Amino acid sequence: MRTRSPAGFPSWLCGVAGALMLAASAGQAAPLDAAGADLAISGATVVSPERATPLENATVLVKDGRIVAVAAGPVKGAAAREIRAEGKYLVPGLIDSHVHLYHATGLKRRYTRDFDALHAAYMKQLPRSFLYYGYTTVIELNADAETNARFLSAPHHPRLRHCGQGLILHNGFMASEIPPGELAEQYPNYLHDSYGDAPLPKGAAAAQHTPQATVAAIAAAGGICVKMYYEEALWSPTGPPGHALPSEAIIRDVVAAAHARGMPVLLHATTPKGHRVGMAAGVDVLAHGLWEWPGVAYDDPHTPPEIADLVDREAAAGIGVQPTMRTLRNTASMFDPGSLEDPALDDVLPAPFIRYLKTDAQVQRQMFMTLFGSALKPGANADDIRRLQLAFNRRYETLIGRMDAHGAHLFFGTDTAVGGFGWGNPPGLNGYWEMLGWARGGVSPRTIFEAATIRNARMFHLDREIGTVEPGKRADLLLMNSNPLETLDAYASISTVILDGEVLSRASLSARAP
Secondary structure, three states: OOOEOOOOOEHHHHHHHHHHHHHHHOOOOOOEEOOOOOEEEEEEEEOOOOOOOOEEEEEEEEEOOEEEEEEEOOEEOOOOEEEEOOOOEEEEOEEEEEEOOOOOOOOOHHHOOOHHHHHHHHHHHHHHHHHHOOEEEEEEOOOOHHHHHHHHOOOOOOEEEEOOOOOOEOOEOOHHHOOOOOHHHHOOOOEOOOOOOOOOOOOOOHHHHOHHHHHHHHHHOOOOOEEEEOOOOOOOOOOOOOOEOOOHHHHHHHHHHHHOOOOOEEEEOOOHHHHHHHHHHOOOEEEOOOOOOOOOOOOOOOOOHHHHHHHHHHHHHOOEEEOOOHHHHHHHHHHOOOOOOOHHHHHOOOHHHHHHHHOHHHHHHHHHHHHHHHHHOOOOOHHHHHHHHHHHHHHHHHHHHHHHHOOOEEOOOOOEOOOOOOOOOOOOHHHHHHHHHHHHHOOOHHHHHHHOOHHHHHHOOOOOOOOOOOOOOEOOEEEEOOOOOOOHHHHHOEEEEEEOOEEEEHHHHOOOOO
């Protein structure tokens, strides 16, 4: 059994590092010794977010699932396995920091008699689809233990981190959808806003529903973060519902309790009021951008001064934002005639599932029209809604571009797969589409790359393990045919996924594969 250094590296690697340092001090280029490594990736250009410039003709050595050396120049010795990667780009695995694994995009039991078979096929492919597009880590913001266990039982799956079950008020958003008497069963770790005037449910123990107790329960369940909700539901066709919103004071108390445990707090919020409350309470990330503008026409392309000022203040304050553009595009997918014709869907969704989306699932369009059509535009038809959706999405993309230009702290998350109407959140591919949306708004490839790697890793305190191509990090790596700092096509041209040091061909992860 090999001894290990205090830093956690094998003793043989310390010898390699020492030899390299001695050679460097003597002005010599000592060859890297690959002997003893499990895997050597040679000849690639390393693109990693901490590097100002890519490292060309590099060799990366992997041992016991970790990167143990990254260097350019000559190599001696042989690893147990070698990948010749000339002409390719080696990057860290991507991180999607906003997923919901319990939803299957566009699938509801009321739409089809084949729900169970379709759901099972989707869930079986789900982990592979994330990997197919390079997502080696996903963060579930509203965890369901059974779903997480199923995801982790797959032969190959991304690393899964989570925020535990979402921290809801007993009389707030999401709780209002739970049948009477079932709250404690479905959301046992609910929060009581002691600054409000609503009493706790009968028989509840107040000490179990404080910020300190609920955050402790999330941590005990393995959560690394806390998600709260400030959902005004301005989109409701019957007007804003009567559920309670968390007070700024209770959010601040949750933030204090979470930060005491080193856990970031994310606040679901899409309205100016929600963003102002979140910023004042000190949350770390606003989960979703600012897309609901009260009093502004749905298709008005102009950004009101008060909205521009708010997002500029968020940027100056350093609060994080997950734009999750695909949340809106999910609804728009119902009115996009080509939304189900992209051949890339065949790699991330089982064939029977795609057939379902093209047939039974189409009923959603008319259901949406019945509920929301007249609210969006009196007498609207499907073409009217398509144009409105396009205008709504374009103005939001423009806003995200403004945020980036003004120094906003953007974090990459897709909300895959959001519930509600639509089918525009296919796993993995949804991430690539999210990137294209950022780019349409003017966000640079470098910012997108950093947001999906090191920024997410740092926000969720995972940067000692993942997020860069450096010695000591987990060997979660991607080989691409293009440079992601130059073109987003790189994310659609992944050739190899390396997960914890195991080499997986991209083709083996496709829904087309056996």
